[in-house]
Amino acid sequence: MTNTVPKTALQMRTLVKDSGELELSLAEVAVPEPGPDEVLIRVEATPINPSDLGLLVGGADISTAKASGTKDRPVITANVPPPALRAMAARLNQSMPIGNEGAGTVVKTGSSPAAQALLGKVVAGLGGEMYSQYRLLHVAQVLPLPDGTSPVAGASCFVNPLTALSFVETMKMQGRTGIVHTAAASNLGQMLVKICQKDNVPLVNIVRKKEQADILKAIGAKHIVDSTSPSFMEELITALAETKTTLGFDAIGGGPLAGQLLVAMEAAAVRNMKEFSRYGSGQETQVYIYGRLDMSQTLVPPGVGFAWNLGGYLLTPFLQKVGPEVRNRMRQRVVDELHTTFASHYTAEISMTEALNLDTLKAYNAKATGEKYLINPNK
């Protein structure tokens, strides 16, 4: 199979110039030779996750985006406002590859038996730079998929499945008994619904549209609260009190929602108190912000009690903290339930040149709930 591998191939790049311009393009790069423990993957499916958009688009103002270049080598440029430019100081003038995860076929391997065993297999990989026609990875970074699995089915093995699983692991580690989740109709949110059903974990799902509630009802979600309902806070407090939930994961970040979760958790705990305390319920509560679909400030009102906690959440430090045993158990579960719990749905499958089409970029950059794009760099 090695004779089918070209000497050079295309890789998507993002560059922020100190002049205040974002430039997205396709670079022709040398296809690397595998070392003993490495495998070369022909990437055939790689999703555009919100975390990828953070690096791809950064703080650029996409309403100013312009298309140039050629049909085969499109270029997109956009203005980066000064505050965003300051925040990206450390990446200025560096042309950076992107793409957190993906799947494809191993077309060349190093000399070690572990590497050679993967030749011709469909594998999933985590490690950045997946928006490339070919990607070299260490065998430890790839997850071999069961025979017959398509790259499309295996494209999103890591970010969403492991993040959703990590929510439940975090709940258990902290001795809590339920979870409240925002943007709950997302791909990740649907996985979480299925995990919690299997594991008997009470889950309160927050959505902001009736259609999103319908998606979750269809897969059997029990507690669904619409944040645009006039009685949102009352419904949320009731659901949290019923499920005794003191742990939240929020994908929105900005605005009032994270603070509302904390207020509702405290109100649910106070509802069960027998006596007044000036210090509130004393119930320790925790909300993690794991996404920033809304880039405005997070608002925390005073009614959160005195034992509240709010913080940032990332998968990678979680995986480092829990150690190899838990990590391997989580990865194995993803493989075992790839076509059920962890099935992803994509809005469209596009090529890298299509990903650099202005209208397509605006569509996936909108991060609409339930919308997800898949790139096939070899399409």
Place this chain on the structure above:
Amino acid sequence: MTNTVPKTALQMRTLVKDSGELELSLAEVAVPEPGPDEVLIRVEATPINPSDLGLLVGGADISTAKASGTKDRPVITANVPPPALRAMAARLNQSMPIGNEGAGTVVKTGSSPAAQALLGKVVAGLGGEMYSQYRLLHVAQVLPLPDGTSPVAGASCFVNPLTALSFVETMKMQGRTGIVHTAAASNLGQMLVKICQKDNVPLVNIVRKKEQADILKAIGAKHIVDSTSPSFMEELITALAETKTTLGFDAIGGGPLAGQLLVAMEAAAVRNMKEFSRYGSGQETQVYIYGRLDMSQTLVPPGVGFAWNLGGYLLTPFLQKVGPEVRNRMRQRVVDELHTTFASHYTAEISMTEALNLDTLKAYNAKATGEKYLINPNK
């Protein structure tokens, strides 16, 4: 000495009626008899801490306050706006005693040797209801003061000293090496400056007036940053980077300050990075809100990285968590350094009837930095 104890005595009370009215008054209550392990304290000095005002005034609108009653039994009433009334649902129509801490003379004791040993001694006490002429406490709740200590010197033995000491204990428990503190010229802030000097702990003090900076300079504070300076953020980042501070304690609560601490900690950590990471510095940061001098919403902007933590902080759960050995070590240090590190300064010493004077109430309810009132219920 027991023959000097009257049968009844005065106690300050706060009552929130379901009609939406706050009522502050003095109640005549029976002076209780000590059980075997109890002592009766004639309270001679009890401070008005912000935590006391939370219960005393609650969410009432003091601009609507009116005086009534008599010279000896003044009454103050004020409107409670509906949102505050809802938040205080659990205390409605209950006449509640107040006063977290104070000091006085033991005038009567129970039969146990531990109780009898305290007869005639000046002791400090924690346990609420100290805005009373007499207060019954278990011997375990009182701290005997060295001979010759006045009740005024011992009035604030607990809340501020133990809170300031707990900041340094928290820092050590979390493996951190510096602290940033807001409202730093407060009584508590000045204690923290002295503790950190003795213990060689780097401390960044945030104030909002030149006079406050001058107070801290006079007692030897090294890092002082004025939040009203046009280059506040730059000065703060520099101080945090120099001291490698990743832990903050904020007395303000509402508004941008807590978020600014987190942003500055992340910026200080990024400044020391060699390579760009889309996930920021990875430095885990923590800000605790231990007071709410500003009752507006806490604002957290996106530039805080991904490993930030913000939460509520109370002394009591901290003391429960650390166990008796650390608690006793902290209490002993307060006694040992009562006239140096933990010396409190008071704006005025007032009687309970004076505390219910309209102008005086407005003065201490303003919670101006460095202003603190002391009540002598037996004045």
